Amino acid sequence: xxxxxxxxxxxxxxxxxxxxxxxxxxxxxxxxxxxxxxxxxxxxxxxxxxxxxxxxxxxxxxxxxxxxxxxxxxxxxxxxxxxxxxxxxxxxxxxxxxxxxxxxxxxxxxxxxxxxxxxxxxxxxxxxxxxxxxxxxxxxxxxxxxxxxxxxxxxxxxxxxxxxxxxxxxxxxxxxxxxxxxxxxxxxxxxxxxxxxxxxxxxxxxxxxxxxxxxxxxxxxxxxxxxxxxxxxxxxxxxx
Amino acid sequence: xxxxxxxxxxxxxxxxxxxxxxxxxxxxxxxxxxxxxxxxxxxxxxxxxxxxxxxxxxxxxxxxxxxxxxxxxxxxxxxxxxxxxxxxxxxxxxxxxxxxxxxxxxxxxxxxxxxxxxxxxxxxxxxxxxxxxxxxxxxxxxxxxxxxxxxxxxxxxxxxxxxxxxxxxxxxxxxxxxxxxxxxxxxxxxxxxxxxxxxxxxxxxxxxxxxxxxxxxxxxxx
Amino acid sequence: xxxxxxxxxxxxxxxxxxxxxxxxxxxxxxxxxxxxxxxxxxxxxxxxxxxxxxxxxxxxxxxxxxxxxxxxxxxxxxxxxxxxxxxxxxxxxxxxxxxxxxxxxxxxxxxxxxxxxxxxxxxxxxxxxxxxxxxxxxxxxxxxxxxxxxxxxxxxxxxxxxxxxxxxxxxxxxxxxxxxxxxxxxxxxxxxxxxxxxxxxxxxxxxxxxxxxxxxxxxxxxxxxxxxxxxxxxxxxxxxxxxxxxxxxxxxxxxxxx
Numbered sequence: 001x002x003x004x005x006x007x008x009x010x011x012x013x014x015x016x017x018x019x020x021x022x023x024x025x026x027x028x029x030x031x032x033x034x035x036x037x038x039x040x041x042x043x044x045x046x047x048x049x050x051x052x053x054x055x056x057x058x059x060x061x062x063x064x065x066x067x068x069x070x071x072x073x074x075x076x077x078x079x080x081x082x083x084x085x086x087x088x089x090x091x092x093x094x095x096x097x098x099x100x101x102x103x104x105x106x107x108x109x110x111x112x113x114x115x116x117x118x119x120x121x122x123x124x125x126x127x128x129x130x131x132x133x134x135x136x137x138x139x140x141x142x143x144x145x146x147x148x149x150x151x152x153x154x155x156x157x158x159x160x161x162x163x164x165x166x167x168x169x170x171x172x173x174x175x176x177x178x179x180x181x182x183x184x185x186x187x188x189x190x191x192x193x194x195x196x197x198x199x200x201x202x203x204x205x206x207x208x209x210x211x212x213x214x215x216x217x218x219x220x221x222x223x224x225x226x227x228x229x230x231x232x233x234x235x236x237x238x239x240x
Numbered sequence: 241x242x243x244x245x246x247x248x249x250x251x252x253x254x255x256x257x258x259x260x261x262x263x264x265x266x267x268x269x270x271x272x273x274x275x276x277x278x279x280x281x282x283x284x285x286x287x288x289x290x291x292x293x294x295x296x297x298x299x300x301x302x303x304x305x306x307x308x309x310x311x312x313x314x315x316x317x318x319x320x321x322x323x324x325x326x327x328x329x330x331x332x333x334x335x336x337x338x339x340x341x342x343x344x345x346x347x348x349x350x351x352x353x354x355x356x357x358x359x360x361x362x363x364x365x366x367x368x369x370x371x372x373x374x375x376x377x378x379x380x381x382x383x384x385x386x387x388x389x390x391x392x393x394x395x396x397x398x399x400x401x402x403x404x405x406x407x408x409x410x411x412x413x414x415x416x417x418x419x420x421x422x423x424x425x426x427x428x429x430x431x432x433x434x435x436x437x438x439x440x441x442x443x444x445x446x447x448x449x450x451x452x453x454x455x456x457x458x459x460x461x462x
Numbered sequence: 463x464x465x466x467x468x469x470x471x472x473x474x475x476x477x478x479x480x481x482x483x484x485x486x487x488x489x490x491x492x493x494x495x496x497x498x499x500x501x502x503x504x505x506x507x508x509x510x511x512x513x514x515x516x517x518x519x520x521x522x523x524x525x526x527x528x529x530x531x532x533x534x535x536x537x538x539x540x541x542x543x544x545x546x547x548x549x550x551x552x553x554x555x556x557x558x559x560x561x562x563x564x565x566x567x568x569x570x571x572x573x574x575x576x577x578x579x580x581x582x583x584x585x586x587x588x589x590x591x592x593x594x595x596x597x598x599x600x601x602x603x604x605x606x607x608x609x610x611x612x613x614x615x616x617x618x619x620x621x622x623x624x625x626x627x628x629x630x631x632x633x634x635x636x637x638x639x640x641x642x643x644x645x646x647x648x649x650x651x652x653x654x655x656x657x658x659x660x661x662x663x664x665x666x667x668x669x670x671x672x673x674x675x676x677x678x679x680x681x682x683x684x685x686x687x688x689x690x691x692x693x694x695x696x697x698x699x700x701x702x703x704x705x706x707x708x709x710x711x712x713x714x715x716x717x718x719x720x
Contacts, residue, residue: 006302078439078443079439081442082438082439082440082442082443082446083400083435083438083439083442084400084401084402084403084414084435084438085400086403086404086406086414087403087414087431087434087435087438088435090414090417090418090427090431090434091431091432091435094421094427094428094431095427095428095431095432098243098428133563135559135561135563136563136565138514138516138559138563139557139559139563139564139565140577141514141515141516141552142514142516142555142556142557142559142626143556143576143577143581143625143626143629144549144552144553144577144581144629145576145577145580145581146549146580146581149580149581153576153580154565154576157567158565158566158567172306176306176307176308176309177308178308179308179309179310179311180310180404182407189311190308190310190311190314193311193314194314197314197318203315203318203319203322204319204322207311207314207315207318207319210311211303211307211311211312211315214306214307214308214311215303215306215307218305218306218307219306235566235567235609235611235612236566236567236609236611
């Protein structure tokens with residue numbers, strides 16, 4: 001409920017800000033920020049898809065009975081959680097070419113963000129999968145359902161609602177982290193703000209608008225996550 | 241295969257990164273210390289009985305948490321001089337990281353306090369303990385086990401956030417690698433070693449946090 | 463004597479230093495209804511769990527219809543069974559759990575068709591037809607589209623029985639099927655089990671604390687203590703004329719608690 005109110009309040013604030021901007025001097029820099037916002041959104045969507053996929057692949061991989069798969073998942077998780085995102089972005093953009101892998105700025109940003117947050121998400125998914133009661137796996141075994149089908153049809157569907165709050169928090173963190181993509185020469189909201197600040201020198205207005213745009217994105221994800229959680233737990237809601 | 245020069249690594253990269261690592265650690269420790277105190281203040285404001293204060297505090301926390309740290313760093317970096325406050329970039333950066341993480345640690349404190357069952361407060365009242373003794377002897381010992389590991393994780397998170405200071409030219413480890421890269425047109429050694437530095441430090445600190453967690457669990461809850 | 467449906471041969475199960483089943487020899491004939499009673503920690507539930515292969519055993523062989531379950535024939539000898547072998551033999555056994563273990567994200571009907579489709583490879587139409595027959599038998603056709611959280615405990619356990627039967631097992635294991643139920647719901651579950659026992663087309667192995675029910679439906683009652691069968695026989699002998707002092711003590715405690 002508070003999420004809903006916060007999201008609505010944020011939207012109203014945003015529309016109000018937009019109106020003010022249209023009829024004031026803010027309009028000199030707003031178009032540049034909104035262009036930056038499209039870059040932020042584009043990067044966010046692509047990275048989020050990679051991040052969610054990696055969360056499930058590595059999170060479930062870490063519980064795999066086959067040891068090498070488990071080790072590979074663990075190494076991936078520890079390496080990408082242990083290093084700093086900015087270092088990862090730099091490494092992908094400036095060091096990877098000397099291995100013969102040349103990435104465009106967008107590719108480097110999406111890969112860096114997706115893999116970095118996928119490592120955090122993997123821990124969320126792993127926690128959610130282990131939270132599924134062992135009786136569910138026993139029932140599947142008693143019904144002779146093969147292990148991989150049990151994972152796919154019994155365990156994961158029950159783990160998803162448990163993982164949603166954690167994953168939606170991480171998605172918010174990831175959108176905030178897209179502010180770093182100027183490190184690989186992309187002009188997102190943050191970098192557009194820095195540029196506009198150098199041109200117009202209206203620091204307070206520019207950065208406040210940038211912060212508000214990010215805040216709206218965060219609230220939208222929070223709102224969406226809450227709706228998704230409510231939908232996926234609907235049939236569990238009524239107690240016995 | 242990767243182009244890697246060991247002489248360059250030992251003569252240029254390691255000495256300069258070693259120097260910069262000091263600034264990274266300094267920024268981490270100082271911002272963490274401020275965040276510990278700042279979080280306590282924000283938490284107390286949020287739990288204030290006076291509704292407007294608690295409302296404003298929780299909205300401020302929500303706003304700080306909902307926006308990127310990097311933009312907050314830029315904001316302070318550019319706005320403070322305009323209102324007549326001139327600080328070294330490192331100080332501004334530490335301020336930004338501390339404020340951002342105060343909003344996060346405030347939630348940690350709140351969650352820790354709320355984890356103490358209501359019956360414990362009631363028992364303290366029933367035993368006629370003073371508020372000071374209630375906190376000192378009953379509440380704080382029980383809320384520490386969830387708080388300590390969470391704070392430890394924020395210490396590691398802050399450590400990994402310090403590279404953002406390179407955007408405002410603070411000479412920490414990432415900035416040093418960028419400078420080496422642009423001076424010598426070689427990024428491989430500096431960026432890779434910076435990455436390994438963060439990886440090793442994170443793994444070591446994660447192990448330390450786990451040790452602290454176990455220590456607190458054992459020494460407080462028997 | 464006919465070939466036993468289930469045979470435990472010197473089966474030993476340990477958890478670390480704790481021996482739960484101690485060289486157990488135990489047989490169940492085809493169509494027989496056997497009830498296992500005993501104090502908690504006596505290993506009675508473990509018998510069902512190792513038979514369902516939910517847990518491995520350290521020593522011994524379990525035979526199902528004359529075929530080894532935890533081992534398999536290879537080059538004239540017995541070697542530890544492969545997963546495929548276990549799956550093949552295990553498909554003859556069904557199990558009903560104390561806590562139902564229904565899939566909470568599936569409706570009653572979906573719970574009953576999941577395994578026949580995924581494990582036996584039935585078409586959806588065939589599986590639904592089979593499931594509806596069984597839901598009719600347990601009296602829950604009107605609840606087919608309800609989720610487990612919308613059903614009472616007794617209804618959930620009846621769905622769980624239908625779900626187990628949908629796999630057409632020859633042997634059904636009941637692990638304290640009424641222990642998690644409110645008292646007023648025990649009857650509806652017992653009457654379903656009673657019906658199955660009366661048919662004698664299934665071999666039934668049940669662990670229960672319902673002594674009256676055990677006496678009523680069983681062909682044979684086994685009293686477990688310390689990982690071994692201490693006494694077994696027809697229900698009237700076990701309950702009416704117990705010989706072993708530990709069984710006498712157990713029964714007097716259970717009856718006292720009434």
